[in-house]
Amino acid sequence: MDQNSEGDLLTTGGGKAGQGLSLLVLTTLGVVFGDIGTSPLYALRVCFSGKFGVPLTPDNVLGVLSLILWSLILVISVKYLGFVMCAENQGEGGIMVLTSLLLPDKDLRTSLGVWLLIGLGLFGAALFFGDAMVTPAISVLSAIEGLGIVAPHFEVAVKPVAILVLIGLFSIQHRGTALIGKLFGPVMLLWFGVLSVLGLRAILGMPPVLAAINPVNAMRFLANNSLHGFLTLGAVFLVVTGGEALYADMGHFGKKPIRLAWFFLVLPALLLNYFGQGALLMRNSAAIENPFYLLAPKWAILPLVILSTFATIIASQAVISGSFSLARQAVRLGYSPRLVIRHTSASQIGQIYVPSVNWALMLTTISLVLAFGSSDNLAAAYGVAVTTTMVITTILFAMVARRRWGWPGWVVGMLTAFFLVPDISFFVANFAKVLHGGWFPLAVAGVAFTAMATWKRGREILANRLREDLLKVDTLIEDLAENPPTRVSGTAIFMTGTTHGVPPALLHNLKHNHVLHERVILLTVVTEDVPKIDPADCIEILEIGAGIFRIIAHRGFMETPEIKELFRLMKLKGFTMDLMRTSFFLGRENLVSTARPGMAQWRKSLFALLSRNAVSATSFFGLPVNRVVEFGLQVEI
Secondary structure, eight states, rough: OOOOOOOHTTTTTTHHHHHHHHHHHHHHHTTTSHHHHTGGGTTTHHHHSSSSOOOOHHHHHHHHHHHHHHIIIIIIIIIIIIGGGGBBTTTTTTTTHHHHHSSSSSGGGHHHHHHHHHHHHHHHHHHHHHHHHHHHHHHHHHHHHHHHOOGGGGGGGGGHHHHHHHHHHHTTTTHHHHHHHHHHHHHHHHHHHOOOOOOOHHHHOHHHHGGGSSSSHHHHHHHHHHHHHHHHHHHHGGGHHHHHHHHHHHHHHHHHHHHIIIIIIIIIHHHHHHHHHHHHHHOOGGGGGGGHHHTSOOHHHHHHHHHHHHHHHHHHHHHHHHHHHHHHHHTTTTEEEEEEEEEEEOOOOOOOEOHOOOOOOOOHHHHHHHHOOOHHHHHHHHHHHHHHHHHHHHHHHHHHIIIIIIOOOHHHOOOOHHHHHHHHHHHHHHHGGGGTTHHHHHHHHHHHHHHHHOOOHHHHHEEEEEHHOOOOOOHHHHHHHHSSEEEEEEEEEEEEOOSSSBBBHHHHHHHHOOOOEEEEEEEEEEESSSSOOOOGEEEEEEEETTTEEEEEEEETTSSSOOHHHHHHHHHHHHOOOOOGGGEEEEEEEEEOOOOOOOOOHHHHHHHHHHTTOOHHHHHHHTTTTTGGEEEEEEEEE
């Protein structure tokens, strides 16, 4: 939901406005806060029992809790909800949207500085895919590990049960989040209520734990534990790993519901639970085995395991849906080959399903469960990708504030330094995890970044090669006047990636079939660097002559380019066509790698491989299969 629609909802009358806002706040609980809301399952435990855990002493407990408290306030409350969420593009958020804000003028794309910023944003987006593989694994594992608290002999069932849950989770993705979305908000509301009650119960039994509110405890902890204490920041960082989701999901709900949910429900619940776990550890150091579950009475542990499993499924659902959205944005912006994208809701454009991404995530997530075995081990792989993304977000936000909004340089500099202190501290602390599993999300990001950058560059080279042989439209019109071909009834649409010249498929059709339809349309779909385009500005129609028209369809990178929607938009411009009486002509390029300059030979081979496995234009644009004619084109790159 963009902010305009949010505003409409909130001004429809007192009662309705309140009901609408309450519903949005409840919905955000099930989509936005799943990741950050399930961190209490493992975050505090890892600070003391992970690979870089510190000794469990009362002073260390107070120090770690103080770090957790001020991390949530500075990183989430101040940075993301206070500042970063102001960087929106038509109400949409996320790192690719943030990158698009740096492109107010297409002429600026040629500057080295802008290309560097685009590269940073692209790498940040690639890092999200690595995080999306680790999040479901660590979340579900940490929940299922509660079985070992219920009965020790259940420990052998943790991995098999976790794998079954993950298989079930990924197997229902094709049904869309609408099927279970109504349950997400209430379940997470119950979850945060339980977190609060369990934490408050323990705090009342150990009030001295509230001393952790004083930031002096955090500074004393870092001073007393030196390097070991600094490395613990890598575990503390687990409490803020859902920060990027708050920004990425802003377009669905608007800023106000997200901020209300955070400050009045989520943040208090998280703090109460973390402080409750700390109180338990100060009273009983043996509870480090699993302080989250041991907060509950013994009779309540099994129901808590069940509730935790549902909560982690919801947390995983959020990051999986985010991967689908990111994949769609990459395709629309030209950084990825065409993918099969299925819309699972007739009313919500953001509810989509990308099969190739879904099954890739499932296989890698299950592999991570088998390879790492426990949430403690997986914690070593978790955080490296997210903290790198957070550093990139800070840099991009600073550039938007300076270049787009014109903020004074000294203000931007001070604000950036303020944000980068915790960001870089977390980044350096997490970097120690690289050899212990943190290499995995970085490797995934490296592969994804290389593929996206290669595809973008390859498409530019391919467009240049095709442009070299393009026939001018004026030349075609003159030739048709001198040598008129046989005209047949109906409409022919020639899909072309350029707004200049004559598509090669049209020339092949004339050369081999010696006919031309009565009405010929050269259709180009242009994806702009904005989420959505006003319907009034979507379609440009230019009559060339001899029954030939050039139509340029402008779409935002969050919008669908399906032909039925384009026909509807054309009709609004008075240009009506019958889909089943229209023939579509496409050119399929057969790429031949040569020694011509442009890219390294290995990148040309990678581009050719990606091109061969891309979804056909017929499927991508939703063209009727029985109305499509394809011509093969051999192109040297």
